[in-house]
Amino acid sequence: MYNFDVEMPTTVADAVKALAREEAQPLSGGQTLIPTLKARLAAPSVLVSLHGIAEMKGVCKNDAGQLCIGGATTHATVAAQAAADYPGLASLAARIGDPAVRNRGTIGGSVANNDPSACYPAGVLASGATVITNKREIAADDYFLGMFETALEEGEIVTEIKFPIPQASHYEKHLQPASRFPLVAVFVAKFADGVRVAVTGASENGVFRWTEAEAALSGNFSAEALAGLTLSGDQMISDLHGSGTYRAHLCGVMTKRAVIAING
CATH class of the missing domain: 3.30.465.10 (Uridine Diphospho-n-acetylenolpyruvylglucosamine Reductase; domain 3)
Incomplete structure (x- = not known):
């Protein structure tokens, strides 16, 4: 680690003022930032802790x-x-x-x-x-x-x-056991006016909505409605834990499992 200042504001307004300092960076729970600092992948001169701001909790x-x-x-x-x-x-x-x-x-x-x-x-x-x-x-x-x-x-x-609170929802997560991050995970939310499906852990572009699955499920909310739907592995993350093709396949599997869980 290295030397840096720590600010402990108690209001959002004070936090904003503290962040105006040169090379200041906000510190929330620190579960990503602290390991990043230890690895010297970031080196802010000021950390502004948000932990003591009561108006941001609850x-x-x-x-x-x-x-x-x-x-x-x-x-x-x-x-x-x-x-x-x-x-x-x-x-x-x-x-x-x-x-x-x-x-x-x-x-x-x-x-x-x-x-x-x-x-x-x-x-x-x-x-x-x-x-x-x-x-x-x-x-x-x-x-x-x-x-x-x-x-x-x-x-x-x-x-x-x-x-907004949906009529029903489920988060289906294929766990990467070492990190406990999802290798691929899908959140399905069913609203009165349609279904939203978001995928994390899979794409090189981060979280995304699977619009084809949303359209299919909005018309027929069942696992069978997803039959034949696939995603390309071309822009999926590929690493030692799984190829892009494997992650693309898991998107479909996790979505079906989420729908089945919602339908009971």
Whole structure:
């Protein structure tokens, strides 16, 4: 490690001011950033901790019936407090990493980092959620731009995420046992006006919507509706854990399993 300053703001406004310092970087749960610093892949001169900002924590429902989750809310808290209103999302949170990760990692940090194998981006995109920052509101379809890339601007903080609650949902995850990241995972959300399907862990471009599966399931919500649908392995991640072709195949398998789970 190396020397750096740490700021501990207690309000979003103070955090924004601290991030205006040269080479400042926000620190949420630290589950990605701290290992990155240890490996010397990043070297900010200032870390601005978001952990002490109470207004960025908690889970509640708003008047529009959306589930609102503060950006500094831990995975463990989402798993416990979202279960009654959005069980599919709570199940996703409950299976992230291990207990240490779930008790430190935050939803805002995960969404801001947009790791191509992270769990939350699939839940956010499949839900058609809205990412709230200190500056604006960003629809999920406009937020995720590519691997480790989002619509966030310099100094912008994810303060809250608002989730429309679907009629039914399920997150199906093929676990990579060493890292506990999904090798491929699919979140299926069934709404009154259609179905949304988001895939994580598979594509070189990060999380994406499988629109062909959405169209098929919106017309007939059954595993049989997915028969014959395939994805190309050309732009899928290929590594020692699995080829692009294998990951493309898993997209179909995980989607079918999610639909079967929803239908009981």
